Amino acid sequence: GDSVTQMEGPVTLSEEAFLTINCTYTATGYPSLFWYVQYPGEGLQLLLKATKADDKGSNKGFEATYRKETTSFHLEKGSVQVSDSAVYFCALRNYGQNFVFGPGTRLSVLP
């Protein structure tokens, strides 16, 4: 079945550091890819998405590019802030099917 793998956390960075959270997937067909963020005590919020190969999703300084050749959707941000501390989930969804989530990566940004 479809699956999503993320780099294990926790990831701890200093403010203004560069962030990369790796995400790779296994899926049939051509799924849409997503990054969701979960702040402490809250539900998931959509951060960005990409629906086809080579698409780049971006939001709030975060970016991820749908790489079909490497089946990856790595999340990047050039300069993280303390407020970016959260858990980040990579996910995929094939049309008409359920979401498949990765295990999540906890990010802590220190001032």
Add this chain to the structure above:
Amino acid sequence: GAVVSQHPSRVICKSGTSVKIECRSLDFQATTMFWYRQFPKQSLMLMATSNEGSKATYEQGVEKDKFLINHASLTLSTLTVTSAHPEDSSFYICSPDRAGGDTQYFGPGTRLTVL
């Protein structure tokens, strides 16, 4: 603004009691509702999928008699945890599915603590 609401946000109950969690889709009609649970520091696990007006489909290992789902309207679904036990303590998240859309919206979650 929020498109999905859940109530209550937190609930503490005694073992053996039942707890009802409401999920409302505020901005669109949800023909399908997903219910997830999330254990501390873990990912979301799909519990069940319900379609408005029909019985829910439960994932393997989820007791349908324990987790009662009602999806009586296109904007409201409820999850009732019956005869709750401490091991049911978890974060429960609903997710209404907008027909034809590929973006999934999630409720803010309900943290259930069973003493």
